[in-house]
Amino acid sequence: MTKIAPSILSADFSKLGEEIKNVEKGGADYIHVDVMDGHFVPNITIGLPVVEAIKPVTDLPLDVHLMIENPDEYIPSFAEAGASIITVHQETAKHLHRSIQQIKNHGVKAGVVINPATPAETLLPILEEIDLVLIMTVNPGFGGQSFIENTIRKIEQVAEWRKERDLEFEIEVDGGVNIHTARRCTQAGADVLVAGSAVFNRSNRHEAIREIREAAEEK
Ligand SMILES: O=C(CO)[C@H](O)[C@H](O)COP(=O)(O)O
Numbered sequence: 001m002t003k004i005a006p007s008i009l010s011a012d013f014s015k016l017g018e019e020i021k022n023v024e025k026g027g028a029d030y031i032h033v034d035v036m037d038g039h040f041v042p043n044i045t046i047g048l049p050v051v052e053a054i055k056p057v058t059d060l061p062l063d064v065h066l067m068i069e070n071p072d073e074y075i076p077s078f079a080e081a082g083a084s085i086i087t088v089h090q091e092t093a094k095h096l097h098r099s100i101q102q103i104k105n106h107g108v109k110a111g112v113v114i115n116p117a118t119p120a121e122t123l124l125p126i127l128e129e130i131d132l133v134l135i136m137t138v139n140p141g142f143g144g145q146s147f148i149e150n151t152i153r154k155i156e157q158v159a160e161w162r163k164e165r166d167l168e169f170e171i172e173v174d175g176g177v178n179i180h181t182a183r184r185c186t187q188a189g190a191d192v193l194v195a196g197s198a199v200f201n202r203s204n205r206h207e208a209i210r211e212i213r214e215a216a217e218e219k
């Protein structure tokens with residue numbers, strides 16, 4: 001079944017705990033946490049204290065998407081704060097294998113993220129080492145942007161390499177995922193769909209999650 005990872009970036013922060021419990025009840029698989037530093041991306045969002053605060057609220061894995069410069073400096077703290085998955089951007093990691101090893105040394109699942117303009121081939125040297133590939137389908141920084149169509153080819157490429165090399169990492173997509181774009185992502189090979197505005201801009205979050213999953217799995 002397609003996994004849905006609601007991005008809390010679009011949640012109502014004044015009642016974040018309730019929002020998370022609500023999407024958990026509504027069938028979410030991961031809680032996607034967008035950490036932005038105002039340097040790598042032109043926005044500042046949430047950080048360590050929020051990850052610590054939400055950890056006891058949910059049994060779902062916290063999928064922490066680090067959009068920050070110098071991720072190596074912060075990986076131990078995010079692991080200790082309760083991250084279950086940490087993804088680092090290919091564009092920010094100076095020594096990617098070291099970052100991935102550092103994440104795994106903390107007992108956390110490790111993923112690599114690529115921006116829409118970063119070629120999928122940059123993932124080739126690291127595929128054997130990771131638990132997850134995250135393909136950005138918008139430029140990182142904000143929720144509610146439009147899906148960039150030509151990222152689909154990259155999802156297909158990564159899925160092809162996974163098959164050829166008999167690997168088991170998950171393929172996650174992030175940005176502009178909704179009932180109209182979900183199926184194209186899963187057809188291309190995505191297993192996990194991040195959805196922020198498509199879930200939290202709806203008054204009924206359960207219905208939103210169900211509809212995205214149904215769209216993703218349409219025959
Ligand atoms: O990483 C992100 C932005 O950088 C978010 O996870 C993403 O944008 C989710 O929001 P939406 O589903 O509204 O596009």
Ligand SMILES: [Fe+2]
Nearest residue numbers: 007034065174
């Ligand atoms: Fe994200």
